[in-house]
Amino acid sequence: MKIGIVCYPTFGGSGVVATELGLELSRKGHEVHFITYSQPVRLELLGANVHFHEVHVPNYPLFHYQPYELALSSKIVDMVKAHQIDVLHVHYAIPHAYAGYMAKKMLHEEGIELPIVTTLHGTDITLVGSHPFYKTAVTFSINKSDAVTSVSQSLKDDTQRLFSTNKEITVIPNFIDLEKHKPSVKNCQRDVLAEPHERVITHVSNFRTVKRIPDVIHIFDAIQKEIPSKLMMIGEGPEREKAEQLCTHLNIEDKVVFLGNTNEVNKILCFSDLFLLPSQTESFGLSALEAMASGVPVVSSNTGGLPEVNINKVSGFLSAVGDVKSMSQNAIQILKNTNDLEAFKKGARSTAAKFDIHQIVPAYEEVYKTALKNCISI
Numbered sequence: 574m575k576i577g578i579v580c581y582p583t584f585g586g587s588g589v590v591a592t593e594l595g596l597e598l599s600r601k602g603h604e605v606h607f608i609t610y611s612q613p614v615r616l617e618l619l620g621a622n623v624h625f626h627e628v629h630v631p632n633y634p635l636f637h638y639q640p641y642e643l644a645l646s647s648k649i650v651d652m653v654k655a656h657q658i659d660v661l662h663v664h665y666a667i668p669h670a671y672a673g674y675m676a677k678k679m680l681h682e683e684g685i686e687l688p689i690v691t692t693l694h695g696t697d698i699t700l701v702g703s704h705p706f707y708k709t710a711v712t713f714s715i716n717k718s719d720a721v722t723s724v725s726q727s728l729k730d731d732t733q734r735l736f737s738t739n740k741e742i743t744v745i746p747n748f749i750d751l752e753k754h755k756p757s758v759k760n761c762q763r764d765v766l767a768e769p770h771e772r773v774i775t776h777v778s779n780f781r782t783v784k785r786i787p788d789v790i791h792i793f794d795a796i797q798k799e800i801p802s803k804l805m806m807i808g809e810g811p812e813r814e815k816a817e818q819l820c821t822h823l824n825i826e827d828k829v830v831f832l833g834n835t836n837e838v839n840k841i842l843c844f845s846d847l848f849l850l851p852s853q854t855e856s857f858g859l860s861a862l863e864a865m866a867s868g869v870p871v872v873s874s875n876t877g878g879l880p881e882v883n884i885n886k887v888s889g890f891l892s893a894v895g896d897v898k899s900m901s902q903n904a905i906q907i908l909k910n911t912n913d914l915e916a917f918k919k920g921a922r923s924t925a926a927k928f929d930i931h932q933i934v935p936a937y938e939e940v941y942k943t944a945l946k947n948c949i950s951i
């Protein structure tokens with residue numbers, strides 16, 4: 574099949590899922606075309622089966638906001654015609670599903686029917702998409718997609734609750750390449766960042782309010798009072814500066830390392846002992862799954878799709894959003910005793926194995942086939 578993929582090229586989960594999916598589809602022999610405003614961060618290798626088409630939005634002084642959807646839908650039309658694309662898969666509803674619909678409509682005028690598959694990722698539904706300013710257009714784009722998927726049952730339920738749509742939604746959970754995230758001692762540079770007797774705790778996110786970064790710091794503060802440890806903070810975002818100030822205020826700045834954005838998260842995870850994800854909302858929690866695949870137990874909140882990923886008392890623990898005390902106690906329980914820690918590490922890896930890329934990606938191929946067969950003509 575020739576598949577077009579529209580996504581955000583940044584470090585966020587939806588872009589990572591779209592990129593890893595495209596790469597796996599290309600390995601399976603499909604021709605994959607990424608369409609976005611810059612090369613996706615995890616798309617390191619372009620090859621015979623993997624192509625990248627950049628969307629340019631020329632700056633024009635009349636526009637207060639540059640019309641990205643317009644440039645994107647034009648690019649989709651040109652690319653579909655030039656490469657005879659069979660199906661377009663858009664990741665994150667805003668504005669990709671809307672631009673996909675416009676492209677579909679323009680192509681229809683030329684006698685070309687393009688099936689659109691929309692994958693809902695989380696904040697495009699729970700935070701941004703359900704805002705009154707966007708809701709009408711998001712509902713329309715969901716209803717007009719040929720197929721809609723969501724990354725968890727919880728996100729499907731949220732979509733049906735928040736939007737007036739009878740659209741069938743197929744749950745296809747996020748996935749992981751277990752080979753890439755093998756817990757391994759090779760390439761680990763633990764000694765650069767922590768002392769041999771210290772436990773290593775890690776958090777990865779885009780440091781937005783929804784991630785409850787102060788909770789991460791407070792949980793770590795409670796841990797380090799009982800167990801010698803270091804905290805690795807990976808990612809960039811609006812809450813980073815405040816987080817650094819909080820560490821100074823708590824007098825733990827020498828125990829917290831801010832590493833910024835990196836493509837080498839698995840190299841930090843391979844020597845981590847615990848992953849923290851106390852989010853306010855989380856449709857799935859791909860970063861938690863990546864940690865688990867590396868054999869790192871997770872202490873998280875129980876919001877959204879997290880209970881579908883992090884299995885309480887097996888791969889880690891779940892607590893109510895904001896319950897820093899319970900999360901701290903759970904973290905200490907996992908880290909205190911080496912035998913318990915080893916059991917949780919095994920539990921994390923075996924739970925992650927249920928999300929094996931080779932088991933999940935065929936579900937997307939099925940959705941493409943169905944969308945091709947039932948393509949709505951407009």
Ligand code: GMT
Pocket residue numbers: 584585586587588590665694695696724747779781783854855856857858859860
């Ligand atoms: O977590 C973020 O803020 C990034 C966001 C994105 O769209 O890039 O992540 C969402 O999609 C991921 C991939 O499907 C999910 O694993 C995340 O749980 C989801 N984030 C939220 O729901 C907050």
